[in-house]
Amino acid sequence: MVVTTAGTGSESTGIGVVTDTENDIKNSVIGVATLGILDPETTVTVPPETTAYTGMDAFAHAAEAITAKAPPNPKSELLASDAIKRIVKYLPIAMEDGNNIEARGNLLLASNFAGIAFNDALVHLGHAIAHSIGAKFHLTHGAVCALALPEVMKYAAQVDASKVKIVGESMGITFNGEESSEQIGGEKVADAIRKFIKELNIKSLKEFGVSKEELIHMAPMVFNDPCYNFVPKQLTEEQVVDILINM
Ligand SMILES: [Fe+2]
Numbered sequence: 001m002v003v004t005t006a007g008t009g010s011e012s013t014g015i016g017v018v019t020d021t022e023n024d025i026k027n028s029v030i031g032v033a034t035l036g037i038l039d040p041e042t043t044v045t046v047p048p049e050t051t052a053y054t055g056m057d058a059f060a061h062a063a064e065a066i067t068a069k070a071p072p073n074p075k076s077e078l079l080a081s082d083a084i085k086r087i088v089k090y091l092p093i094a095m096e097d098g099n100n101i102e103a104r105g106n107l108l109l110a111s112n113f114a115g116i117a118f119n120d121a122l123v124h125l126g127h128a129i130a131h132s133i134g135a136k137f138h139l140t141h142g143a144v145c146a147l148a149l150p151e152v153m154k155y156a157a158q159v160d161a162s163k164v165k166i167v168g169e170s171m172g173i174t175f176n177g178e179e180s181s182e183q184i185g186g187e188k189v190a191d192a193i194r195k196f197i198k199e200l201n202i203k204s205l206k207e208f209g210v211s212k213e214e215l216i217h218m219a220p221m222v223f224n225d226p227c228y229n230f231v232p233k234q235l236t237e238e239q240v241v242d243i244l245i246n247m
Contacts, residue, residue, distance in 0.1 A: 001033040004042050006094075006107035007054025007142055009061060009115020011036030019135060026131040028226065038112055040104035048095040052200040053142030055091040055107055058083060060130070060145035061114035062170075063193075065121040067156035067163045069232045073121050077166060080117035084170035086110035092199060124232065126152040128225035129243070132218050137210050146197045147205060150190035151243045157185025159232040164189050171196070205247060215244045 001011040010016050016031040046054070062080035070076075086106045094103040129152075130144040157164040161181035168175065168189040179188065205215065219240040222228060235243075 001035070002037045002039070002042065003108060003111070005046055005050065005054040006043055006104070006111040007057040009058060009111045009113075009118070011038070012112050012115035013119040015119075017131075017141075024135050025221075026135045026225075036112070038105075038108040040101045040108060043104045043108065044099050044101070046098065048098065049201075050140075051095050051098065051107075052091065052197075052202055053140045053146070054111070055087050055094070055142070056146035056149075056197060056200070056202065057142035058107070058111040058114045059087045059091075060126050060142070060149050061118040061123055062087075062110075063149060063153065063167045064123040064126050065114065065118040066166050067153070067160070067232060068118075068121045068124050069230050070121045076117040076121040079113040080121075081166055081170040083110040083114035083117065084167060085172075086113075088171050088196065095200065122230040123227055124152075124230040125155065125222075125228070125235070125243075127227040128222045128231070129218075129247075131225045131227065132221040133205075133210070133215070136218060136221065137208070137214075139208055139210070143202055143208070146193075146200075146202050147247050148243075149197075150193045151246050153189045153193065154182075154185040155235070155239070155243065156232060157181045157189070161185060168192065212245060215247065216241055218244060 003011050011033045014032045015028045019026050062083040065076050065080045087110045090103040090106040093100055126148040129148040134141050134144045153164050161184045164185050171192050173188055219237050222240050
């Protein structure tokens with residue numbers, strides 16, 4: 001597989017995603033690459049907007065892999081943490097200067113590492129939401145992943161705040177050890193992700209033309225998405241609706 005965006009990490013995962021345009025759903029197909037080529041020259045013409053969306057898809061793969069239900073997986077954690085560090089550092093640079101080979105190369109590595117990480121640890125709630133909203137309203141996958149992520153980290157911190165702390169530390173956030181799980185998930189990590197996606201000029205759901213009323217009806221679809229099976233803790237419909245409202 002010759003990679004032309006730095007996001008999906010499909011060259012390092014056993015899965016590809018297809019959109020079923022007749023039924024407005026997304027589904028996975030098994031597709032294992034025997035060889036992946038990461039050449040930054042192939043991504044220099046990716047426009048800034050798509051660079052942001054794909055970069056945040058990789059960020060979401062990494063953050064969800066760290067916080068997934070799967071048993072502790074030091075390799076996934078290590079690779080996912082490295083991916084987040086590279087994305088935070090190089091995504092703004094690549095958006096500013098698409099021809100920056102160093103930034104483009106590091107984003108490809110980040111996407112690849114995040115792909116290896118989530119191929120083992122899997123992605124969960126954020127991707128269940130992104131698949132549902134993305135398919136229904138025909139929105140770019142990475143944008144919805146980015147918009148779901150702050151809420152997903154708040155929820156994940158209630159399950160295991162130490163994992164969300166790893167996401168935060170990878171972003172360069174410092175913790176004094178006194179924070180509650182709500183502070184780690186909400187004030188620290190969720191706020192930092194919101195700030196980061198604002199800097200990347202990722203539109204809000206409102207700007208994408210999706211109303212709160214329409215979003216609330218998406219909860220059943222979120223539960224039906226295959227990625228929902230990997231959430232670290234079951235949610236009630238009310239909790240999912242709250243997350244959608246906050247998004
Ligand atoms: Fe994704």
